Amino acid sequence: MSNRRSRQSSSAPRISDDQMIDLVTKLRQILPEIGQRRRSDKVSASKVLQETCNYIRNLNREVNNLSERLSQLLESVDEDSPEAAVIRSLLM
């Protein structure tokens, strides 16, 4: 097990800088434009990674909020009404 971990730590220098730069630029393109003010190469990888982590946390939080709202809506529709019939046909 320790051998595997030492191999993992030694794999870091094997990653070429070009590969790193490619992946980080791809991340930058995906991130929302607020974090993309400078289009030059001077944006540090560390900042891009920080923005990525924040963005993922924001997205997760949004999905959680939306799922709570969805669950409330699904609960509230549980009635014998024409709306429920329509939604049931949708949920088929």
Place this chain on the structure above:
Amino acid sequence: MASLISDIEPPTSTTTDLVRRKKRSSVSSAASSSTTAGSVSSESHARWRSEKQQRIYSAKLIQALQQVRLNSSAATSSSPTAQKRGKAVREAADRALAVSARGRTLWSRAILANRIKLKFRKQKRPRRTTKIPSITTVVNSSNRSRKRRVSVLRLNKKSIPDVNRKVRVLGRLVPGCGKQSVPVILEEATDYIQALEMQVRAMNSLVQLLSSYGSAPPPI
């Protein structure tokens, strides 16, 4: 609204699309090794942003939500709090998202695998509570081994370079990428972000649809 109803049609078209995408990826991989990563990510880039993918996901989401509704209505004995219901919906949405990924990414496979693991763990818990005297010894040894493991992990966690530390944090955020190498984590993160964005868009439109139905009074 009509688009959602027409969702049930696409299964045949998706298979042909997948065949076309596989042919595209094979052609691009034949070109050069350096552009394969680019082609895969640009493929995924286009894939999660396409309307078709969103419609496919919405259809799967609706099916999953219907099952959640059936389960919650069946288990009326357990008092489902708002949080539990929200979590059930979130899990169903994540599962649908992972299935839409077609098993090509690590995070999607991890999401699907974790649910099975959780089911097994829930079954094992009641058995452990019966063996009380033996648990203390087990816990002590596991604590010692945990301390040893933590110290080894700190040495190998690349704490010196700041970038690598942030990549590790990112790896913990993306499901299933806790112990992966740096390029794998970055690639999985790009796909995961795009999938999450699509999930947000799909759930937003579904919420709008349901709330518009709820607010409109039925004609008498």
